[in-house]
Amino acid sequence: MQARKIILKRGALSLALCLLGILAAFSNSFATQQQPIQQVTKPAAKMYAILLGTGFPRPDAERAGPSTAIIVGEKVYLVDAGRGVMQRVAGAGLKPANIQAVFLTHLHSDHIDGLPDVFHSTWQFGRSTPFQLYGPDGTSDVVQGILKFYAADIHIRRDLTEKLPAAGATIDMHILKEGVVYQDGDLRVTAFLVDHFPVVPAFGFRFDTPDGSIVISGDTHPNENLVRFARGADVLIHEAYLPQSNAPSAAPGDTAAEGAWFARYHSTATEAGDDAARAGVKILVLTHLIPHRPGDSDAIFRAEAAKSFHGKIIVGHDLMRIDLPSAQP
């Protein structure tokens, strides 16, 4: 009897373990698929980031164009506005009218493809004041282009149908120079020059609050200025690509010339790890990802960055929420 009880107990135990295993496997695969959405719906610390788009110029079903939201309280700040950015703003549960300003790192198409939509959607859905746009020299052409592109629509919605506020259909442009470019309450935004030659100037941004700091590299080759401005930051969100082979000059361009440019004006995951280690940041987030290598690219990105950076590494996916270390469990 006693033996049978033990056998029954063992049977029940192994059944329970088996069920637990199935549940764990199911919840793991569910977590993997749903992770980004789950991350953005949790309550958040005072400042955090959401990766709105982690892709690059080639259209990708899974990755919108480069764009990162920095959220401070209710206020939302966008760094770059790549393709699909407003879809991701909606996916992240952010209100268009809460977008305070857009900071452009540079004027490559992948970083501004979604900018007209940000300007227009924020106006159509609640912004009544001028659109605040911070960008490098050359941004005035972009501004004029957007206003011309929407001229007919602005006339219709402002003057004829919705009677949307006229001020909302205008753009306040701020041309960036290195240094503090924005202050709002506890938030300070500093622009700094990076090396995306021949794209000059190209900027990265540092967001500082009393709670902590988040730095965004923009598109850049490794450089001292980035390391200097990222020093001691809590989070560094850094672009990264994987060369097609281990040869440093072999990059994922379709031609040798494109490959040479990749190596010259972007950063490999290994180089991003180097920058993070040298700057002494706590968390490295890889974005603007260009995998171009077979296999589990998340694992490869992480392994490459971990060669020199020994802190926490997050391989970005769209709609992932990035908390400051002080807000993490």
Ligand SMILES: [Zn+2]
């Ligand atoms: Zn670029």
Ligand SMILES: [Zn+2]
């Ligand atoms: Zn880019």
